[in-house]
Amino acid sequence: RTLLVRKRWVARWLVCLFTGVGTALVATVIEVSIEHATEFKFNVLRKLINWCDSGTCMALPMLAWIAVNAVLVFLGSLLVTYMEPQAAGSGIPQIKCYLNGVKIPGLLTVRALLAKAVGVILSVVGGLACGKEGPMIHSGAIVAAGISQGRSRLFKKDFKIFEYLRSDTERRDFVSGGAAAGVSAAFGAPVGGVLFSLEEGASFWNQSLTWRIVFASMVATFTVNIILSAIHGHASDLSNPGLISFGRFSHITYEAIEIPLFLVMAVIGGLLGATFNGINGKLTVFRKKFIKRKWLKVLEAVLVACLSAVMAFVLIFTVDDCVENSEGHETDHSHMNCPDGQHNIMSSIFLKTPEASLISILHGKNEDYNMLTLGIFSVMYFMLACWTYGLSVSSGIFIPSLLTGAVWGRLFGMAVIQLFPESIGDKDLGKYALIGAACHLGGTVRMTISLTVILLECTGDITFGLPIVMVLIIAKWVGDLFNTGLYDMHIQMMGIPLLPWEPPEMSYDITAKQVMNSPVLTLNTTEKVSRIVDVLENMPHLHSGFPVVEKAPTDGEASPSSSETPSLESFGRCKGLILRSQLCLLIKHKVFSAANGDLVRVSASLPASADKEVRLEHFRDAYSQDIPSVNLEISEAEKDCCIDLQPYMNPSPFTVTMTASLPRMFRLFRGLGLRHLIVNNDKNEVVGMVTRKDIAKFRQNAKVGKIQVQELQIRQE
């Protein structure tokens, strides 16, 4: 056993190493593909536009632009919609759910990885208002799940490695490491990545797991670093930590007088974010109702792609915003409809990936932008991003939010300077763009702590730490007055029983008695095969675990207890808990005994000396397969046999009494990752069961006047 512990220890570290490297590879492939394809696309377009100086022939570049976008997004949407619908969107909500303990089929497959990675390249190059960060995080999670399990159902291949890591818990741990590596690779924010996993996944601080997550994150950051350095031809320079970086803000500082301005921006960010979520929520409801067919989903995506191109084109040519080329300016701006020696601002925003636009907005010179352009752009892009999120394509919301925020932040800064020209000394508006980006993102996804740290790490300097934290907190408060964060909203709309971080405030008077399911299906310690088969076949989705009980020896003795609690039926004394999957295995391997108690092993699938180790191995192999609708070939003779469940069941399951409060049960579920909780009366007799869903449906509903507890509708599977 000591050997096994050591082997497992080594294997865990190895998996983390490979996860870091693998995630970084996926992320760099995405990054480099997007970079080159976008450059190619915009070079062609720029040439086309410059070739046609003006007039009617402008239709040609416009049509070309639309066609390119439409084709790319069509392919991307096709891939996602028909190959793996779980690859749609950013993937962060789904990863949150998985880490929270909810199983989502198809989420962590090689198929999803392909759809996600290729899909996001097509979406971003296709000109949609979306980013690639969410998909990178999802990819990291898949890489980790794949490596740790050493097998793939798509390839029907079992590599027979790391077999001792095959359990739900281990897999979940590795997925949290993979998600961290994804964050780390996408943003160059290893500490942010670690916090992301901790916040979303770790129900309890696990020191050695956290170390491995730190390690995977660091490895991912530095693999990205090394690959990108090598590609850009300066392999020895290790100062380029990740994919996104907002660039250094260390030369900019701020004054105390600006803090109130930042707070005003935070309120604006909260309001805009709430608006965004509100509109997107309505849109999602609309989609659920009317856009159900797959081809309609693809059509919608293509429509949005065309619209994005048209809008960009129209804005570039209708907004009159030519400015002088400043010295040392990048030469890739086409002059568009501007005179020589000038360039078009709108085109310098639009003819780029959203990410590159973000960096120019953050670090551009003040004179490079005018208020009209920024104003129109921010409104249009806001609408576009809102429509884009939720399409059946692989797309992230981070970059569009940051970009919208940065644009209105810069606009805000310009307005402030116009209003109070002398009181603000340092005129660099980059800081307003930064704060605006933080506010908008905070108002939209309701910044979690990990995202705060990600932003801090992206700016590469602690200088803006306090303002960023403050505006994130305030944007969240303001937004929370109206609705919930974007990710949580989508999770709720999917009807997934996600447990929030804390129990609702006012739920102390809700007790287990009210929450529990009763009657409960229980099994006896020695149960007849026919009954078990019946339970497995006829109650396919009731629960995935059953209490094992011992009925009171005679009915006569049981009656006094029922007289004390007359309203509640009890189902026998609680002895343990057995999982559905364990029952399937017991049936499959036919570990039966005759009704008289002698062990009858009908099948040869178990060696005669079936010791516990062998059985454990079988349990392990089975764990991750979806529990089959067991094609139980049980003869009539066998049906009369019995199974002694006691050696297999969990003999000390978590239980509560009927008086336990909701917060108490909540902490058990969330803190210990439970899926079932048996409710006993004070004689240790089973009276009910509480599942994750029963707990998750109670949500705090903080209206302005009063805090109340709300009961959500949860999807019945």
Added chain:
Amino acid sequence: RTLLVRKRWVARWLVCLFTGVGTALVATVIEVSIEHATEFKFNVLRKLINWCDSGTCMALPMLAWIAVNAVLVFLGSLLVTYMEPQAAGSGIPQIKCYLNGVKIPGLLTVRALLAKAVGVILSVVGGLACGKEGPMIHSGAIVAAGISQGRSRLFKKDFKIFEYLRSDTERRDFVSGGAAAGVSAAFGAPVGGVLFSLEEGASFWNQSLTWRIVFASMVATFTVNIILSAIHGHASDLSNPGLISFGRFSHITYEAIEIPLFLVMAVIGGLLGATFNGINGKLTVFRKKFIKRKWLKVLEAVLVACLSAVMAFVLIFTVDDCVENSEGHETDHSHMNCPDGQHNIMSSIFLKTPEASLISILHGKNEDYNMLTLGIFSVMYFMLACWTYGLSVSSGIFIPSLLTGAVWGRLFGMAVIQLFPESIGDKDLGKYALIGAACHLGGTVRMTISLTVILLECTGDITFGLPIVMVLIIAKWVGDLFNTGLYDMHIQMMGIPLLPWEPPEMSYDITAKQVMNSPVLTLNTTEKVSRIVDVLENMPHLHSGFPVVEKAPTDGEASPSSSETPSLESFGRCKGLILRSQLCLLIKHKVFSAANGDLVRVSASLPASADKEVRLEHFRDAYSQDIPSVNLEISEAEKDCCIDLQPYMNPSPFTVTMTASLPRMFRLFRGLGLRHLIVNNDKNEVVGMVTRKDIAKFRQNAKVGKIQVQELQIRQE
């Protein structure tokens, strides 16, 4: 109730704001005092040394140095030893224990704050090999506890504010925020501070608490920033985030070829750290045996102070290491016994605070140091630091560890250059000093994740992220082969039942039955006053909580149950749990009823309409007072009365059955912060109690060959 929730919410944020500011104030006072006092001391000494060119009159500066050190340390030690012994050492182990759930009397008092803050100034200025960071963290924790509770026992003052925050849990939450603020102020590492609290304190991720901790940390960093900027005369420059910063390493990079060298350094660091801990452990045992008297403790501190001065003096004058003054070199080096135009290296290390020495070692030029000086210094300082830690003074181990490591790291780098002059080009040796510092600290305190992030934040750049994480992990592994981390070692020696992060690996076959205490002292749901008084008076320290049970109505009915489990006595059906402090209150307020069940309120201390609110308030007031050896003035008549415990007890305490494994109980204690766990048989009858100590005494003992579980001796209070 909604109002109360909102009030509490506002109060919590306010407390965090004040905690951040308060901690920053304390930290800057410590910092500025040390800075000025040290400067003054060394200026005087330098003048004395320069005045006496050489020869016998050197005795004068030497004696002056010894005298100054001795006096300062004498005062510091006096303060700590006689005023508040809990202020000794760095305070981090004690804070760890407190956050882990162990109460340490006197730890969080104003008295301790004074002793700690003034003590650390005296120790550092007194020339001991110690730092001020640990004490700053402890100070932050005290500030938070003080502000949140709004009263002080030292001043016998109750400010009547934040009364609704007076509970054990709230206080613990705020202390974790205060500790984070302390880290943040001491190192300029707000994210590191947050991770410190999470790692040591938060048994479970609590989102809104974590937000408040982030906020407190940020406020602390920026308050320090603003104050220091103002003191140094450039108030608008907000680029100076905290007290310690190792300075930027962004201009230095490393090559792949250097990674193996770093790993070798990690192994050395682990070995040196283990040696340090081993020697310090032996020393601590010696101290426990022979240095028990208070005056002996003070004497030892003074002795070490004198020795430090003598050693510095002797080294400066015997090691022949004059080097040319480089251009632009700081002018505060005295030439000592060197010719004009040169300065003495040893003096440039010694005539500073350890912190300033650390920064020069990290950022000095290669030609400023020679191998002989570094070698001798590192050995001597290692011994000195080892002797210093554990003295009865307020002192931290961070800076001495980092300094020792930096010195041997630089030495290692010089040796590498000498051995392989061409493969490593003319490189800046600062990075070797940095890695050495990390290795040594990692080997000594066995770096936790928070400390990793602190180091990352201190270097101000992510470039060295991966090497630092790698060497920390390896130094920890190497060190762990020999002994445990310095803090944990001291905690174990104090006999404190600290629960580690995870249960011992091989403990699945240890069950509640083996661990529990039996027989258990139980109370009936309606208990006689005389019995309660008896329990309170005669079992003063047995448990702080008692199961409340309902005895089986007749003995006849109880017998069949005992026949099933013949070996175990049962103590009645479990109904709830009541705390010792609650019992004291009930007695104090005389909530008695006559034996026949009528309520008799003998005392007038409760209003006639004693509703639950009033009682809750009393419970709140009492919580933090050490439970008095209740001077229960109970008349004989009252003793015949009864108390109905049911309205006051916790009606659904956590329970396990006898078959529950140690890891399961461990997770309950650690994850949910329990103090008592009732063990029931399968009829819900109490058979035993498990306390924190019973769980904490099982430790994993990983010898090289085999992993085993060890039972520790825990101090009996």
